[in-house]
Amino acid sequence: xxxxxxxxxxxxxxxxxxxxxxxxxxxxxxxxxxxxxxxxxxxxxxxxxxxxxxxxxxxxxxxxxxxxxxxxxxxxxxxxxxxxxxxxxxxxxxxxxxxxxxxxxxxxxxxxxxxxxxxxxxxxxxxxxxxxxxxxxxxxxxxxxxxxxxxxxxxxxxxxxxxxxxxxxxxxxxxxxxxxxxxxxxxxxxxxxxxxxxxxxxxxxxxxxxxxxxxx
Numbered sequence: 001x002x003x004x005x006x007x008x009x010x011x012x013x014x015x016x017x018x019x020x021x022x023x024x025x026x027x028x029x030x031x032x033x034x035x036x037x038x039x040x041x042x043x044x045x046x047x048x049x050x051x052x053x054x055x056x057x058x059x060x061x062x063x064x065x066x067x068x069x070x071x072x073x074x075x076x077x078x079x080x081x082x083x084x085x086x087x088x089x090x091x092x093x094x095x096x097x098x099x100x101x102x103x104x105x106x107x108x109x110x111x112x113x114x115x116x117x118x119x120x121x122x123x124x125x126x127x128x129x130x131x132x133x134x135x136x137x138x139x140x141x142x143x144x145x146x147x148x149x150x151x152x153x154x155x156x157x158x159x160x161x162x163x164x165x166x167x168x169x170x171x172x173x174x175x176x177x178x179x180x181x182x183x184x185x186x187x188x189x190x191x192x193x194x195x196x197x198x199x200x201x202x203x204x205x206x207x208x209x210x211x212x213x214x215x216x
Contacts, residue, residue, distance in 0.1 A: 033086040035120075037105070041076050049073055049114075051081060053105040055093045056181055058130050058157050064093040064101070071107065090122075098122035099129045104181065119179050125159065125210055133158035133180070135207040140200050146171070146191045150205055157181045158209040165189065167204050180209075 037053065049071040054063040069081055095101035103120040106113055121128070135158055139151040150163070158180040163173050171191035 035084045035086045035089070035103075037081040037083070039071060039079050039081055039107075041073060041079065049107060049109045051105055051107050053103055055089065055095070055101055055103055056157065057093075057095065057101050058128065058159075061157060061182055064095070065089075095122075099127050102128075104179070116175065116178060117181075119159075126214055128159065128210070128214075130159065130211045130214065131156040133209055133211055135161065135180075135209060137205050137207070138184070140203060140205075142195065142200050143188070145194045145196060148189045148191070148195070148200060148203070150187050150189065151184060152180070152187060152207060153184050154180050154182075158211060160210045162208050163187060163189075164206040164208075165203060166206060167202070169195075169198075169203070 039051070051069045051071050052066060053069070054066040056063055067082070071081070072079065090096075090098075090101070093101060099122070102122055104117045105120070106117045107115060132155070134155040136153055137150055138153045139149075141149045141151075143149050152161075152163075161176075161178050161180050163176055169189075169191055170193065171189055174188040174190070176187075
């Protein structure tokens with residue numbers, strides 16, 4: 001696949017409950033609350049794309065149900081991907097209320113993920129039933145004069161994971177503020193300056209998530 005084909009694509013997945021002003025207030029007992037999934041295609045191309053959406057809970061890394069869709073890229077604009085009956089899908093996935101689960105969607109082209117997973121929350125973040133993810137750094141590896149790989153481990157899924165290095169290192173992370181639904185992930189820190197004389201053993205990486213800021 002040519003790299004240029006990915007540069008010509010931009011997709012946005014969005015969802016809404018068709019009669020709810022606040023999308024976080026849909027009731028699992030309301031049979032008139034469907035969940036609409038759309039894609040927004042800004043360009044036209046002929047690449048082979050697919051979307052994978054899964055319902056996840058916050059107590060396990062396993063998916064409760066997954067759905068795969070072929071994505072039509074022949075015309076730009078807003079396109080309806082699917083419609084689910086919200087209480088039905090919650091029942092099928094054994095999610096007793098909106099605070100126990102969420103939906104994750106990813107877009108793939110020729111088997112390669114085009115962007116980070118997009119999350120559709122079914123409840124307000126402060127109302128979500130989270131478990132302690134026990135986020136921690138298990139390894140640090142310097143990849144180049146300016147790049148360091150941090151391997152982060154989690155015991156449970158974590159929302160809005162935020163990384164920070166407070167000891168004077170200036171740069172950026174390959175991802176930040178992300179949702180973690182796998183036991184381990186590697187995040188690369190790129191420094192604005194050379195790290196030739198820096199002792200990576202003394203790097204103090206702070207990791208917090210929504211769980212930490214919602215605890216009493």
